[in-house]
Structures are given as structure tokens and as C-alpha cells.
Amino acid sequence: MSRTLLALLCLLAGPLEAEEIVLGLSRDQVAITATFEGDDVLIFGAVRREAPIPEGAPLNVIVTVKGPDEPITVRRKERRLGIWVNTDAVEVDSAPSFYAVAATGPLREVLKDTEDLRYRITIPRAIRSVGAPMNVTDPAAFTRALIRIRAGDRLYQTLEGAVDLEAQTLFRTEIGLPANLTEGDYIVRIFLTREGRIVDVFETVIPVEKVGLERWLYNLAHEKPLIYGLMSLAIAIFAGWGASEVFRIARR
Numbered sequence: 001m002s003r004t005l006l007a008l009l010c011l012l013a014g015p016l017e018a019e020e021i022v023l024g025l026s027r028d029q030v031a032i033t034a035t036f037e038g039d040d041v042l043i044f045g046a047v048r049r050e051a052p053i054p055e056g057a058p059l060n061v062i063v064t065v066k067g068p069d070e071p072i073t074v075r076r077k078e079r080r081l082g083i084w085v086n087t088d089a090v091e092v093d094s095a096p097s098f099y100a101v102a103a104t105g106p107l108r109e110v111l112k113d114t115e116d117l118r119y120r121i122t123i124p125r126a127i128r129s130v131g132a133p134m135n136v137t138d139p140a141a142f143t144r145a146l147i148r149i150r151a152g153d154r155l156y157q158t159l160e161g162a163v164d165l166e167a168q169t170l171f172r173t174e175i176g177l178p179a180n181l182t183e184g185d186y187i188v189r190i191f192l193t194r195e196g197r198i199v200d201v202f203e204t205v206i207p208v209e210k211v212g213l214e215r216w217l218y219n220l221a222h223e224k225p226l227i228y229g230l231m232s233l234a235i236a237i238f239a240g241w242g243a244s245e246v247f248r249i250a251r252r
Contacts, residue, residue, distance in 0.1 A: 019059070020048045021190050021202035030177060030186075030208045038179045041065070041206065043188060044172035054194070059168040060103065060110035062191040064121060065175050067098030067155075067208070068184035074142040090142040094128040097182035102159035102173045112196035119198065121191065123147055123156050154178040181208055 026042035043063055053059075072095050076088040103110050107122060120126050127143055150156040155178060163173040185205045192200040 018050055019054075019192055019200055021192060021200055022046045022048050023188075023190060023202050023204060025188070025204070025206065028206065030181070030206060032181060032183065032208065032210045036179055036181075038181075039177045041175050041177060042172065043175065043190070044170075045190065045202075046171070047169050047192065053168050057195040059165065060105060060193045061163045061165055061171045062101065062103045062107075062111060062121060062193065063163055063173050063175070064102075064126075064187075064189045064191075065098070065100045065206075066096045066126065066187045066189075067182050068096070068186075069094040070097055070182070071095075072146065074146050076142070076145075088137075088142075090129065090139050092127060092129045092143065092146060095146060096126055096156075097184075098155050098177070098186065099123055099126050100157040100159065100175045102157075102162040102175065104161065104163045104165050104171075106160050107158070110193050110196060111191075111198075115193070115196065115198050119189075119191070119201070121189075123158060153180065155180070177208075183208055183210055 023043070023045040026040075026044075030039055030041070043065075047059065072092045074090050074092060077084050078087045101107070101122060107116075111121060116122050116125050124143065124147065127146065129139070129143055147156055151158075154176065157176070159173070159175075163171055165171045184207075186208055188204050188206060190202045191198050
């Protein structure tokens with residue numbers, strides 16, 4: 001009985017070489033204003049240990065920032081009779097509106113595929129597409145097209161080698177947020193890996209919200225669309241009248 005109790009206590013105590021993440025952020029929220037042109041978020045932290053740095057495989061750090069998930073329809077266009085028309089379409093069940101993954105080195109070297117499958121770290125794993133119509137050939141091409149398009153808009157970023165790690169203890173990276181962000185909670189995850197296996201995970205949230213005039217116009221358009229429409233019409237009429245008056249005075 002005493003040996004069994006001792007074994008249980010050892011298991012509860014955990015490994016002596018445990019490594020834990022202590023995280024810091026340059027800001028705890030991002031405000032979208034009428035003049036918002038994007039922003040950079042500095043993510044930094046340290047590795048807390050209860051024992052000396054383990055010998056053997058070096059430590060690696062992976063940082064991901066994920067925006068709100070959303071369903072999306074990806075369509076394929078083909079040229080028929082000189083006109084580009086939509087042909088096949090695939091419904092992607094869940095795709096991040098924004099996703100960035102940064103690492104201390106190439107992802108294929110610092111992360112095993114089984115760990116990627118479990119935690120959905122790389123961009124293709126973060127996108128969930130359960131099925132496609134039977135008549136669609138190569139449905140994976142639609143997911144690749146979505147990644148390519150959003151990568152061109154800086155909404156999907158793979159930043160290999162962008163995480164600086166000093167003395168296997170202090171790490172930092174900078175994630176650039178584009179201007180076309182979706183409002184919502186952005187989930188930040190940090191992974192510590194050795195030999196491609198994850199040894200610790202830390203997660204936090206950065207709220208991204210519209211503020212000021214941008215928030216007022218957004219609320220007005222969604223909560224009182226009639227007033228928003230009348231106001232937009234009035235502004236358009238006033239702008240047209242003002243322009244005509246300027247031209248009339250200029251002709252004199």
C-alpha cells in the first residue's frame with residue numbers, strides 16, 4: 001500500500017523538468033477606428049522552469065493568432081463562350097477570418113504532424129471543411145485557393161523563423177494585423193515544443209472592436225437601417241448639390 005501511495009504522489013508532483021510559459025502582450029485590445037490602417041502586436045514572454053534547461057533537443061516556440069471563425073463558400077470560375085462564370089462551389093464549414101502562425105524555425109522541423117492534427121496549428125489544419133458535393137473534383141483545391149487569396153490580403157500569414165528565442169528562455173515575435181480585420185475576439189496561442197512534441201500551451205484573447213465614429217455607424221446601420229439609409233441619401237444629395245454649386249461658381 002505504501003509503495004502505491006508513493007507512486008501516486010510522484011505522478012501528482014509532475015516532472016522535475018516541467019517548462020511553463022509566462023506571456024506578455026504589447027496591448028490587450030485593438031481598436032478599429034475610421035482611420036485604422038492596420039497594427040502590429042508584439043507578443044513576448046519567458047519560459048519558467050523548476051529545474052535546469054533539459055539537455056538534448058533544443059526548445060522551439062510557435063505562436064498563433066486566430067480571428068473569429070466563419071463559414072464561407074469558395075467558387076470555381078471557368079471561361080465559357082468568352083465569359084467567366086461560376087461553376088463548382090464548396091462550402092467551407094469553418095475558416096478563420098484571420099490566422100497567423102509564427103515559429104522559431106520551419107514548421108516541418110519544429111512540429112510533428114500528429115501534434116498539428118491534434119492542436120490544429122498550421123493554416124490548412126485551422127480550416128475545417130467536412131465534405132464537398134460529389135460532382136466536385138479535387139475539393140482540396142478550393143481550400144488551397146482560399147488560403148492563397150487570403151494570404152494575398154495578409155489575412156493568412158505563415159512566419160517561419162519570425163520568433164526570436166534567447167537562451168531557450170526569452171522569446172518575442174511581432175504579428176502584423178491588416179486594416180481589413182473582422183471584429184471579435186482574437187485567440188493567441190503559444191506552444192513550446194521539443195523534438196516536434198508540444199510540452200506546454202498557453203492561450204489568451206485580444207479583443208478587436210470598432211470604436212468612435214466607426215462603432216456608431218456600424219450600430220446605426222444594423223440597429224436602425226431606415227435612419228441610416230435616409231442619412232446616407234441626405235449626405236449624397238447634399239454632396240451632389242455642393243459639387244454643382246462649386247462648378248457653377250467656378251464658371252462665373
